């Protein structure tokens with residue numbers, strides 16, 4: 613984020629607070645509940661978005677060091693992510709090219725060669741077929757070049773490992789272009805120099821979009837978070853901007869409207885606001901003063917989503933027990949507040965079955981929810 617944008621955003625918040633207002637869209641909007649409660653709709657989102665567009669598969673700091681790997685199921689695919697000797701990341705299907713066994717059973721580790729536990733075929737961590745047991749007798753004409761591990765298009769950028777979750781996809785777009793202008797913010801945040809300090813995973817019984825929506829308005833803070841974070845934020849004050857398919861929201865702390873009392877050169881947006889980045893389709897990041905909370909979503913079905921919640925901090929932060937205790941405490945505070953949203957999300961999801969509401973209503977200060985849904989509509993239509 614450049615200094616001019618930072619100042620403008622702070623001025624906008626101060627102005628809105630003075631008018632006792634918040635960012636308002638032109639009109640209210642309706643969101644049909646079939647968006648969140650239909651298995652067919654879910655399948656379409658999977659095919660058109662999650663299997664076609666760049667998705668974040670892991671954080672770079674989960675794949676540390678040469679020859680490290682991660683093997684995990686992700687959005688319905690058995691993934692094998694590897695880092696080679698040169699430090700480059702590859703993504704493969706963790707499926708044997710002989711008769712389909714799971715090649716790597718460990719969840720994480722360090723290997724140059726992966727050997728299938730069934731008949732012992734092996735591959736390098738660049739996916740090349742390296743060894744076939746009893747090859748001369750059993751497979752005399754084996755076209756080895758055609759039996760590499762199936763590769764998924766993959767890129768590493770801004771501290772994330774991005775893939776196209778489809779082995780038939782030719783390539784992955786340039787990630788900075790895909791980010792629609794947010795790359796400047798991520799460079800400013802030095803996201804590529806962050807690492808995971810704390811992590812936990814929860815499975816929430818709600819559609820992934822219900823969970824995304826929970827972060828896109830500040831209307832609920834005073835009510836839903838009254839026992840946790842509400843006292844730190846002005847009531848229903850937020851501004852947001854769309855970056856093609858993605859979004860940045862500014863959630864000011866109570867101190868931000870007071871910044872007009874100090875010289876502009878002392879303003880720093882991270883000191884007095886949280887920034888929420890929504891990267892469609894599977895990441896939200898809450899940037900706080902000295903760390904970033906990462907919410908990594910994995911839709912499991914139309915009404916179930918796995919969420920990995922991580923505290924990211926700059927890798928140069930001291931690696932002390934004291935500091936770790938601090939990150940753990942931060943993680944607990946955020947997860948506690950977030951669980952208030954997730955419990956509400958599960959209740960909203962459960963309510964769909966009643967068919968009591970044909971659609972939900974987004975007020976003018978909930979415009980980001982509408983725009984997020986319109987982005988998804990557009991992606992599944994094309």
Ligand code: FES
Pocket residue numbers: 708709710711712713728729730731732733
């Ligand atoms: S299934 Fe892997 S070597 Fe046979």
Ligand SMILES: [Fe+2]
Pocket residue numbers: 826827832836837949953
């Ligand atoms: Fe919330």
